[in-house]
Amino acid sequence: MDFENNLRNIKESISxxxxxxxxxxxxxxxxxxxxxxxxxxxxQDTVTHSWECxxxxxxxxxTEGILCSIGMPxxxxxxxxxxxxxxxxxxxxxxxxxxxxxxxxxxxxxxxxSSWTLKDHLVDFHLPDTIAEALSQxxxxxxxxxxxxxDAALAAETCEELFTADAPRIGLAFNGVEIFTNASxxxxxxxxxxxxxxxxxxxxxxxxxxxxxxxxxxxxxxxLYYDGCSCVAINGDVVAQGSQFSLKDVEVLLAQLDLDxxxxxxxSISSFREQASRKSKISFVKVPHKLCQTFNLRMSPSSPVKxxxxxxxxxxxxxxxxxxxxxxxxxxxxxxxxxxxxxADSSSVAAIVGCMCQLVVKVSYVxxxxxxxxxxxxxxxxALCSNLTDIRNGDEQVKADAIRIGHYKNGxxxxxxxxxxxxxxYTVYMGTENSSDATRNRAKNLAEEIGSWHLDVAIDSVVSxxxxxxxxxxxxxxxxxxxxxxxxxxLGLQNIQARVRMVLAFMLASLLPWVHNKPGFFLxxxxxxVDEGLRGYLTKYDCSSADINPIGSVSKQDLRSFLRWAxxxxxxxxxxxxxxxxxxxxxxxxxxxxNQLDEVDxxxxxxxxxxxxxxxxxxxxxxVSMFQNLCHKWCGRLTPSEVAEKVKHFFKYYxxxxxxxxxxxxxxxxxxxxxxxxxxxxxxFLYNSRWPYQFRKIDELAKELDRDSALLPESxxxxxxxxxxxxxxxxxxxxxxxxxxxxxxx
Ligand SMILES: Nc1ncnc2c1ncn2[C@@H]1O[C@H](COP(=O)(O)OP(=O)(O)OC[C@H]2O[C@@H]([n+]3cccc(C(=O)O)c3)[C@H](O)[C@@H]2O)[C@@H](O)[C@H]1O
Ligand SMILES: Nc1ncnc2c1ncn2[C@@H]1O[C@H](COP(=O)(O)OP(=O)(O)OP(=O)(O)O)[C@@H](O)[C@H]1O
Ligand SMILES: NC(=O)CC[C@H](N)C(=O)O
Numbered sequence: 001m002d003f004e005n006n007l008r009n010i011k012e013s014i015s016x017x018x019x020x021x022x023x024x025x026x027x028x029x030x031x032x033x034x035x036x037x038x039x040x041x042x043x044q045d046t047v048t049h050s051w052e053c054x055x056x057x058x059x060x061x062x063t064e065g066i067l068c069s070i071g072m073p074x075x076x077x078x079x080x081x082x083x084x085x086x087x088x089x090x091x092x093x094x095x096x097x098x099x100x101x102x103x104x105x106x107x108x109x110x111x112x113x114s115s116w117t118l119k120d121h122l123v124d125f126h127l128p129d130t131i132a133e134a135l136s137q138x139x140x141x142x143x144x145x146x147x148x149x150x151d152a153a154l155a156a157e158t159c160e161e162l163f164t165a166d167a168p169r170i171g172l173a174f175n176g177v178e179i180f181t182n183a184s185x186x187x188x189x190x191x192x193x194x195x196x197x198x199x200x201x202x203x204x205x206x207x208x209x210x211x212x213x214x215x216x217x218x219x220x221x222x223x224l225y226y227d228g229c230s231c232v233a234i235n236g237d238v239v240a241q242g243s244q245f246s247l248k249d250v251e252v253l254l255a256q257l258d259l260d261x262x263x264x265x266x267x268s269i270s271s272f273r274e275q276a277s278r279k280s281k282i283s284f285v286k287v288p289h290k291l292c293q294t295f296n297l298r299m300s301p302s303s304p305v306k307x308x309x310x311x312x313x314x315x316x317x318x319x320x321x322x323x324x325x326x327x328x329x330x331x332x333x334x335x336x337x338x339x340x341x342x343x344a345d346s347s348s349v350a351a352i353v354g355c356m357c358q359l360v361v362k363v364s365y366v367x368x369x370x371x372x373x374x375x376x377x378x379x380x381x382x383a384l385c386s387n388l389t390d391i392r393n394g395d396e397q398v399k400a401d402a403i404r405i406g407h408y409k410n411g412x413x414x415x416x417x418x419x420x421x422x423x424x425x426y427t428v429y430m431g432t433e434n435s436s437d438a439t440r441n442r443a444k445n446l447a448e449e450i451g452s453w454h455l456d457v458a459i460d461s462v463v464s465x466x467x468x469x470x471x472x473x474x475x476x477x478x479x480x481x482x483x484x485x486x487x488x489x490x491l492g493l494q495n496i497q498a499r500v501r502m503v504l505a506f507m508l509a510s511l512l513p514w515v516h517n518k519p520g521f522f523l524x525x526x527x528x529x530v531d532e533g534l535r536g537y538l539t540k541y542d543c544s545s546a547d548i549n550p551i552g553s554v555s556k557q558d559l560r561s562f563l564r565w566a567x568x569x570x571x572x573x574x575x576x577x578x579x580x581x582x583x584x585x586x587x588x589x590x591x592x593x594x595n596q597l598d599e600v601d602x603x604x605x606x607x608x609x610x611x612x613x614x615x616x617x618x619x620x621x622x623x624v625s626m627f628q629n630l631c632h633k634w635c636g637r638l639t640p641s642e643v644a645e646k647v648k649h650f651f652k653y654y655x656x657x658x659x660x661x662x663x664x665x666x667x668x669x670x671x672x673x674x675x676x677x678x679x680x681x682x683x684x685f686l687y688n689s690r691w692p693y694q695f696r697k698i699d700e701l702a703k704e705l706d707r708d709s710a711l712l713p714e715s716x717x718x719x720x721x722x723x724x725x726x727x728x729x730x731x732x733x734x735x736x737x738x739x740x741x742x743x744x745x746x
Contacts, residue, residue: 001037001046001221007053009250010070014062016252023291026069026181028216028226029159030082033072035185036220041080041112047073054085055134063087067291069156071183073113076125076142082113084156084183086147091135094285095125095142099168102160106187106224106669106680109160119144122283144168145283146177151292152259153177153284159184162199162213173207173272174279178262179291184215188227188319190312190558190670193244196229197307205236208266210257217246219326223669223679225319232257235265237304244310245318247325247363247398255302259292312558313565316348320550320668321356327523327548328424329401334520335424337509338527339501339543340447340454341586342429342439345551346527346543347446347578348559351566352550353425353525354450357417358570364399364413407518418451425452426512426522430459430501434586442581445574455508462500482591494587498542505543523547526665531556531609533664534616534675535650536657537602545665552667553674555613556583556606603649612650617673617681623651623694624701631705640705644698648691655687 010027017025029035032050040046050072057063057070067088074083074095081097097116101109125142132138146155155177161168162182169180180203186196204211210232217228230242232255240255266272293299310318328336336353340346402414406423414420427450429435429443440456447454471477478492479485485493509522526546528538530553538544551559563579566572583598583606590596599605604612615621615629627647631640638646661677662685675681 001034001040003033003049003053006032006034007056010053010057011060011062012250013252014057014066014068016250017254018066020252020254022066022254024067024069024154024179024181024212026183026212026214027071028214028230029183029185030071030073031183031216032070034220035216035226036222036224038108038112038222041073047075047080050074051128051131054087055131058087058090058092058131058135061090063090065089067154067289069181069183071158074125076123079114080112081116082109082158084158084181086156088287088289091137092127092140093287094122094145094147095140096145096156096158097143098158098161099144100158100161100164105672107160116143120283122285141283141285143283145285146172146175148284148286150288150290152179154179154181154291156180157182159186162196162203167203169203169207169209171280171282173209173266174276175282175284176276177209178259179210179212179257182211182213184213185220185226186215187224187669188244188315189672190315190554193227193229193309197231197238200231200233201236201238204233206272208235208262208269208272210234210259210262212255217243217248217251219323219330221330223666223676225323225668227319232302235261238307239302239304241305241307244308245315245322247322247359248395249397256299258301261301311565313562314569316551316554316558316562316670317352317355317566317570318359319670320352321359323668324353324548324550325356325360325401329405331523332520333523334405334407334513334518335426335522336525337426337428337505337512337522338452338525339505340427340429340443342442342446342578343581344556344559344563344578344583345529345532347442347575348551348554348562348566349525349527349549350427350446350450350452351563351570351572351575353452354417354421354572355566355570357414357421357425357451360398360402361414361417361420363395364402421451422453425450426455426508427452428455428457428505428508430457430504432458432460432463432497432586434497434589436586436590438581439584439586442574442578446572446578449572449574457504459497459500459504462504463496466496466500480589482589490588494585495539495542497587498539501543502541502545505546525549526667527551528665529554529556529559530671530674531606531613532598533661534613535602535604535609535653536660537598537653538660540660540663545663547665549665549667551670552664553670553676555610555671555673557610558671602653604646608646609650612647612654613673613675616654617675623647623691624697626651627698627701635709640702640709644702648695648698651691651694652689655689655691658683658685658687661685 032053033046070085084096086094099116101115103110122141122143122145124139126139155172212232214230215228216226227244229244230253232240240253242253427447478489481490505524509524524546526549528544532538563575567575588596615626630643
């Protein structure tokens with residue numbers, strides 16, 4: 001919805017493309033209003049402002065000599081479409097509405113757009129009056145088709161169309177289209193990039209052709225981080241790949257392609273030739289303009305590159321830290337405050353903020369003394385820029401934002417990440433009588449390594465004031481279980497401590513900047529992870545309630561490997577210690593014979609929780625099919641009755657606590673097993689937590705299976721993950737695929 005800024009970025013990208021001699025420039029999906037406007041797409045204003053911005057572009061000389069594909073919403077016969085508008089030499093030459101809308105998971109495009117279904121001809125679209133007058137152009141071809149230039153044919157796909165079974169490009173390739181563009185709004189998810197890259201490689205491997213893919217990058221005002229990685233592929237090879245994580249507003253990726261290689265490649269595949277000869281004709285628009293240059297030695301085609309994939313630990317570090325930076329610079333806040341317990345979760349968040357500070361300093365300031373080889377190492381490590389000069393110069397926008405947020409004066413700017421962290425990051429340890437020196441010291445050491453402004457506060461006096469007030473009101477004072485109290489008393493005492501921390505965190509975040517003579521406020525960071533959310537092992541409205549949470553959809557398992565990675569690669573060595581410590585809430589008194597531990601409290605391990613979480617969400621398992629799946633997975637280790645007890649225990653607590661998901665702090669979406677209730681995992685929050693029907697079925701099955709398994713030989717289950725993408729356990733069949741390996745498919 002930031003039209004002004006978006007238009008500025010579009011113009012910047014076109015000028016840089018032109019400067020580099022490009023003849024085609026493609027931007028991401030719906031780039032004029034932004035991809036994530038959601039219900040703002042229902043407002044007529046959004047469409048009108050998009051036309052106004054397009055008019056501005058067309059009236060300038062931006063499209064002179066360069067084919068620009070610009071994304072925006074368009075109303076045609078009162079129906080709204082998600083469109084790519086092709087512009088050249090101040091004219092609109094074709095509009096291509098999206099045909100396969102994205103409507104799974106985080107996507108709800110059908111709520112705002114209709115898919116274009118007319119495939120046999122292009123229609124005449126009458127441009128809005130103001131545009132028609134300004135351009136002296138009344139109408140433009142609209143629909144499914146391609147643009148036939150004098151020397152090449154080009155057509156668009158839009159994001160999801162890359163992933164659909166019946167992809168538009170197939171028929172287009174048979175019609176001789178050599179160049180495909182894809183304007184995309186695709187979000188980051190751990191371990192997802194290879195799906196996208198494989199789709200692109202395969203698209204051009206099977207049909208031949210050039211694929212130019214452009215994606216948004218950054219936080220679009222919501223929980224998603226669009227992870228860029230724009231790229232260009234030809235005949236199955238990627239020849240240019242942009243950064244996946246970056247703090248920059250504009251990144252231009254360039255490639256030079258030899259279109260003769262496309263016809264030669266296609267001509268070499270007999271089956272392609274056969275199918276192309278039987279093609280159905282697709283409509284096209286003729287444009288008397290040349291895109292290509294004849295052979296010359298000044299230009300050489302881009303060579304295949306090795307695709308860069310970050311390991312998941314790097315994805316956890318860079319994705320959320322770039323998201324946090326975008327959020328911070330656009331929210332008007334002056335920094336972050338984190339309640340830091342010295343445990344794995346809040347320490348992961350602290351490390352991510354530390355990583356953000358390192359990136360900001362590295363992108364806004366590169367010491368000139370850095371040698372070329374060190375610079376290359378730097379680029380390889382952070383994969384932030386594709387261009388040495390870019391990075392050498394530093395990014396002016398990042399620098400300007402850092403100066404504003406860090407309140408630097410007299411021409412100063414951040415040159416040291418710890419010094420920058422001291423300005424924009426408060427951490428606070430809020431201890432009680434139940435806290436240990438070990439966690440207190442871990443928090444302090446980590447804060448020192450990161451450079452945050454660290455406070456160590458004792459909150460016992462606040463807790464005991466509340467208890468005294470309660471005693472005055474009721475005449476009773478609750479006791480911990482270890483001191484003879486009931487479960488209710490024990491829980492009440494834990495929750496007072498947890499909630500006091502939340503109140504204090506918000507108070508400090510709003511008032512500490514004032515104490516330090518800084519304008520503005522700090523945002524409170526939350527640090528509950530996906531597993532405790534799913535199990536409900538958190539106090540509603542304690543520190544799990546914050547302004548934003550960078551790790552809310554990351555599992556404990558992934559966080560622990562992130563901590564091990566970050567101890568080495570981010571240079572926060574105390575994280576190794578933190579990772580090795582057993583997770584504890586420290587809300588109950590420690591006694592010689594009692595020490596509160598998460599996994600004991602929860603009645604399940606984090607590893608088990610991770611398995612339940614994936615089966616529930618990714619594999620769409622209800623209680624019975626989860627039980628069936630786990631009987632296979634844990635076969636030999638647990639009896640069916642033991643599996644049944646575990647599954648029932650999980651579903652009981654999941655359903656009792658589901659209401660907590662409705663108030664989950666907005667979190668970075670990183671995983672497809674996220675239980676986030678508001679946008680991604682839509683389910684009721686009041687259940688019959690006894691699940692009488694489902695649990696009875698499980699019990700019946702377990703009884704039967706216990707009998708059967710007593711007769712079976714011992715087996716070790718299905719190994720590590722034990723869950724296959726192709727089945728959820730119910731209705732199993734045997735599939736034998738033809739293969740030279742006799743064990744395959746059995
Ligand atoms: N169906 C429903 N719909 C809407 N709201 C409902 C509800 N049922 C209860 N509630 C509300 O929710 C409250 C119960 O939730 P809550 O107050 O959270 O209380 P509760 O879930 O009973 O207890 C918190 C749990 O989290 C554990 N904990 C706390 C802090 C840190 C950690 C850690 O990870 O280390 C663990 C703690 O040991 C305990 O097991 C009720 O008092 C009621 O107000
Ligand atoms: N002693 C403390 N000082 C500051 N913040 C705390 C303290 N104890 C808990 N918190 C905050 O409350 C959140 C929830 O507490 P909880 O005990 O559930 O920790 P957790 O979810 O296991 O996370 P962690 O691994 O960070 O301890 C923590 O992530 C942290 O932000
Ligand atoms: N905008 C879209 O069409 C999204 C498509 C696809 N599901 C993705 O994540 O990339």
